[in-house]
Amino acid sequence: MDTLKVALLGCGSVGSQVARILRDDTDALTDRVGARLELAGIAVRNLDADREVELDKSLFTTDAESLVQDADIVIELMGGIEPARTLMLSAIGHGASVVTGNKALLAEDGPTLYEKADAAGVQLSFEAAVAGAIPILRPIRDSLAGDKITRVLGIVNGTTNYILDQMDTTGAQFDDALADAKALGYAEADPTADIEGHDAAAKGAILASLAFHTRFPRSEVHCEGITSVTADDIAAAKDAGYVIKLLAICELQDDGGSGVSVRVHPTLLPREHPLAAVHGAFNAVFVEAESAGELMFYGQGAGGTPTASAVLGDVVSAARRIVLGGPGRTESAAARLPSRGIGTVETSYYIGLDVADESGVLAKIAQVFADHGVSIETMRQSMHPHTSGVAAASADPEAKPTAELRIVTHRGRDAALSRTVEAVKQLEPVNAVTSVLRVEGV
Template sequence: MKTLKVALLGAGNVGSQVARILLEDTEVLAARTGARLELVGIAVRNVDAPREYAAPRELYTTDASALVRGADIVIELMGGLEPARTLILESIEHGATVVTGNKALLAVDGPALYEKADQAGVQLSYEAAVAGAIPILRPITDSLAGDKITRVMGIVNGTTNFILDAMDSTGAEFSDALAEATRLGYAEADPTADIEGHDAAAKGAILASLAFHTRYALEDVYCEGITGVTATDIAAAKDAGYVIKLLAIAEKLDGGVSVRVHPTLLPREHPLGAVRGAFNAVFVEAESAGELMFYGRGAGGSPTASAVMGDVVSAARRLVLGGPGRTDSTIEVLPVLPIDAVSTRYYIHLDAADQPGVLSKISALFAENGVSIESMRQTVHREHGENEGPGSAELRIVTHRAGEAALAATVKAINGLDVINSVTSVLRVEGV
């Protein structure tokens, strides 16, 4: 039986679990791939650091460059841009198949790495880069290869979903929900990449690239995080039958593709609306297959290691049976469209003066910008009792679908009215 040399870069939570599987399941993996997968080394910064799973000490090395030069398969789980980028390029140059879970690197430099792999005739696989254990990239590239995907919409960041779900179920403010996520280990000490939407945007770029056969990078993704979402927003959405989720959305429109990440109102009965805690889910719409839902754990050592090993087994089979490497199919060149090109719906929360003529002024501005109101709810707040003193009106407006530019212009115009105390929040609505 053929032996394939496997080099592992990184021994964190995911890397440790990958090492465990390679060392403990050797016979099972050999039966599935037709080759023995020999773990020849694990590149780390500190050989003696404590680890969740301790492989034999002689496998650990600090010389990652030497390790990849002698490998048939290189598994990169270091994260970050460097030295991961350099080591992946070095692996490709030496003819090694590469498996990575590095969504940040792929979102920034993916197009260049895919091209290098194509030129070298080696495979670059990255199922673990999006949604952890959920098998989503392979279904898009293989199972739906004969179909036309029109839209991908997903919850692809477990930290933000945990925070928003906690706010929805307990009424907590954002800061309190973030503190709880940090205490439980769902949020990093520096949660910026998660709560500002950057992590979801990186994954959105990868999903869009595969779904629409065009190479997109992080800079192509419109991005808003969840730091502005308040307990009041959550409660108002809940009262109206919605739930707020941070969604990565990639959809094909006339003239190109929109790729965006932002907090979104979804009907509570929508499949994505029911995704709780730190779980991930991806909703795919295709011309022939219709609507498909992929759901599961989006992070964690063992779940993500499962996705990594799926790529490793697939790559090993190819090396045993022969054939060229395959990364992505870039048969189209669809330009990325600005957020203004998107057609969507808005939820607008206003604080206005409670006086005659306010609603007519607001309605007139909607009409002037060609935006239709689907529903409007008003709650009046008095300062000195039911029939005494001035008061304010809390207005919650949901629009019909309209162009993003028209909706944004409407909100700007409303904000300029002298009868408006504040525009409390503006959120997009999907799934209706």
């Protein structure tokens, strides 16, 4: 086979760089593949839109369906659910291998695509769907196929990592850090998918599916965003030796029967943990396996050129399979492990409380924890500046002094920890529960 026809769906930031590399590095790619990769066409919605890369205008078409019918490899970079799903299924039906970065579609309806690709004997690859340029999916699927992965911790959203890092390193408020992220192009005009954790949850579903050989849809991922994280939380965590990161956590639970929990939420990590040193908009994935031990993959998690690198890696892999023959590779789902809810997770809680500064408060709170079988690891108390001494008397003679408590628990079931927090809220001396965050890596 002298030439393989490549159809490109979408020509945004990533798509334009993919087209550029296919054009500029033709000879090198031919040497690696054993056949020439010919960019047969680029399907776009608007033929006249500005592109980041100057490309031959004759390549562009609005007829995506016709383009995929005549391709050996289809690269889907349109995003969204439709028409991406229909076009990918059409490509697979016509015998084309598919490369995609569409995390939302894979998390929602990946099983349908995997099954169709398996039945057709074509390859479905999606390295670019998680953590941009970082090669993480192929190592999990291939390099660690003979091992038993027990846990995956991932910083897989650059926007939220930038925001939390700015809050930690500069003391910025959430809104100011978000505004900076938008100005630098790290955050979309509507950042909801990022800051509410939905983007990371879709990636978590993909990571869990590969790591544990079981198909996990996005609906089975517990998801919390970072909008409730305050500058006070960041400062208190820093004072206690922690940093707050939004993590996707995929964990094997072997307590009385194997199951897997998949969750996304703000997490306190000790500052000596490798993921704590991931700054700015970078991504990193920390893998724990029985034989390999601890592995970490780090790099740029977004951007046109870095993500294009991951796409082209998949293209070369798919093209070599076509040239050399053999069945396509998608994913292994033979384990069929059950999904476990957040309540079954073993974790620690970091709890912030606003309480009356009076005798017996600590004892009452400690008793509630004991009644629920939750052990306190550390408890720190500090007076609120505006309610202490002369300041309180001058501001309001009737004001009662209050204190701030920061409690870190020992590890326990999330359900028990959650019930404990609800019980603490009912105590008369407790004015408010100001924060509840999970702790990992200790």
